[in-house]
Structures are given as C-alpha cells and as structure tokens.
Amino acid sequence: MKKITIIDVATQAGVSKSTVSQYLNGRFGHMSANTKIKIEAAIKELNYVPNPIARSLKVEKTKTIGVVVRDITGYNTSRVMRGIDDYCKKHHYNIMIYNSDFDADAEKRALLALQHMCVDGIIMTSSGLNSALIQQFIQQGMPIVQFQLEYPDCPSNIVLSDYRDSAYEATEHLIQMGHQRICFVAQAFSNSLSRQARFDGYAHAMHKHGLPVTDDAILYWDRETGFAQDPTHLLQQPLAPSAFFTQHLAITADLLQAFNAAHIAIPQQASIIGFDEIPMVDLFRVPISVIRQDAYKIGIETSKLLIESMTGQHKEWQRVIVPCELVLRDSVQRIG
Known part of the structure; x- marks a missing residue:
C-alpha cells in the first residue's frame, strides 16, 4: 500500500504543499475557513497521519508535550490530566505521559527520555529531588511548567492552588x-x-x-x-x-x-x-x-502557560494561582 504523503493531501485539497504544511503546524491564523475545510477533508479521506518526528527535523518542533506526574490514577491528578489533554488537543499538541510513582530516579529517567524524544516542553509535578536536572533543562531552553508542588531551589513557571x-x-x-x-x-x-x-x-x-x-x-x-x-x-x-x-x-x-x-x-x-x-x-x-481544588482548571492553566512559554510570550517566570472552594458537609460539629 502506498504511503500517503503531504503532497497527496495537497493534491486532493487543491492547495499547495506549503499551505498543508502551515495547517499541520498550526499556522493557519490567516487561512480561510474554506481552505481549512478542504485540507481537513483531504486528511480524513486519505487517512493521512503526519509523522511528527520527520516534521520536527524540518521545523524543529514535534508538537508533543511531555507530562510527568506521580500517579495518573490519583483523583486530582486524573482531572488535571483531563484539563491538560483537552487544552493540548484544542491547540493541536500531542501529550506523552510518564508516571514517576513517587520515585525520584523514575522521575529523572522520565525527564531524560522526554528530552531524547525532543518534546517541545514539559509539564510536571516534581519530587523536589531533581532540581539540578530541571534547572539544566531550563537553561538549555526547554520550556517547563510545574504544578502542585513548589520548591525554593527550582524556580520555573508554575501553577498552584491557593x-x-x-x-x-x-x-x-x-x-x-x-x-x-x-x-x-x-x-x-x-x-x-x-x-x-x-x-x-x-x-x-x-x-x-x-x-x-x-x-x-x-x-x-x-x-x-x-x-x-x-x-x-x-x-x-x-x-x-x-x-x-x-x-x-x-x-x-x-x-x-x-x-x-x-x-x-x-x-x-x-x-x-x-x-x-x-x-x-x-x-x-x-x-x-x-x-x-479546581483540578481541571489547573490542567488548563498549566498547559496554557506552557504553550505560551514555548511561543516566547513570557520573559519572566509566571506564577498562576487557582482558587479553591471550601465545601461544607456533615463532618464538622459545633461545640461549646
């Protein structure tokens, strides 16, 4: 079976190869609605799947974000991940998830693996024991946003509950x-x-x-x-x-x-x-x-901040605070 290429998509849609490339890379702010519809239809009809690694060699972007959490099955963490996934999908980014299982060595291996896979940025909840490596990544130009836990020796963009x-x-x-x-x-x-x-x-x-x-x-x-x-x-x-x-x-x-x-x-x-x-x-x-905690909003704000950082919108560290809600039920009795 012939492998479908970007040229095939362009031919099917009746547009240029560069126009399809701009669409795939999210640069369609000035593209007409009709052109986007034709490209979307061609991709669907041809069942075209972009190769993110091949594209990254040309545009130095993989459209992939790495996420390192302690345990994705956690009640709050799963809702944070839902927010991250929803926001990233909306902005045409894929996510790659690693669980550290509360282990600093596993967290370090996850960070190095994501670096080798050339992700565009990383979202993480840090153990506090890999601060030197995280700072090294940041100094090398890797956009990183932390959430949930903050440490004094690891400054970065961060999203926290109040x-x-x-x-x-x-x-x-x-x-x-x-x-x-x-x-x-x-x-x-x-x-x-x-x-x-x-x-x-x-x-x-x-x-x-x-x-x-x-x-x-x-x-x-x-x-x-x-x-x-x-x-x-x-x-x-x-x-x-x-x-x-x-x-x-x-x-x-x-x-x-x-x-x-x-x-x-x-x-x-x-x-x-x-x-x-x-x-x-x-x-x-x-x-x-x-x-x-508003876990879903934390996920939204975290991925939003990372994508903004990846596109150079912030010159200084951003600190986003998400309000919580006190929910009163039956477990507190008035005394005295």
Missing part, C-alpha cells in the same frame, strides 16, 4: 464552630513551599484567635509508614483535639479508616475537614467537608 488562603479559611471555619484544639495532619514539610503554605494558613488563623500552635498539634503522615502515632490515641489525651485538618486525600482516607476501626463517631467525637475532594463522598454515612 493553599495558604484555603487552609486559613478551613481553619477559620473550625474555630467559628467552637474548635480550639485542631490537629494539623500532614506529610513532613521538608523543602516543599506548597506544604508549608498550608501550614502557614492554618497557623495564621490559630494565631489570629489567640490559639497556640504546638508541636503536639501536628500529626505527621508518611506514604509508606502511615501516621507517626495512632490518631485514635490522641483522642485519649487530656487535651485531646476536637477536630482534624488533613492535608491530602490519602491522609484523609487513612484517618477515616483508623477512626472507623476504633468506632470513633464523626463528627460527635472528632470533626474532620480534608484537603482534596473525596470520590463518591455523597455515598458516605457522614459526608466529609473538604477544600476542593
């Missing part, structure tokens, strides 16, 4: 409901500015109302080992927390499992607000109040 203000709003709500001993449940901050921003919002609300923020009010959680101490034991202390503010969907899930196993009633014995929406939350016996 972590600080959202954490402040959630903590303020708990205080207004009468809670004074609020346990902040989180991963170790390490050098993550995003995790620190959530704690800063929590601490600001506590200090505003003259409430202490002590080390024993922070319960750390690890993805591999779980809670640093059993959260049900905290409820047995003389100054037990009356509310828990969790900072990740996985943390909220583990906390709910621990309370359920110990027959802790929510919200009668412990109120909860979680960061991140929970799948099928309406089916819960006690639906959990959450800070809902």
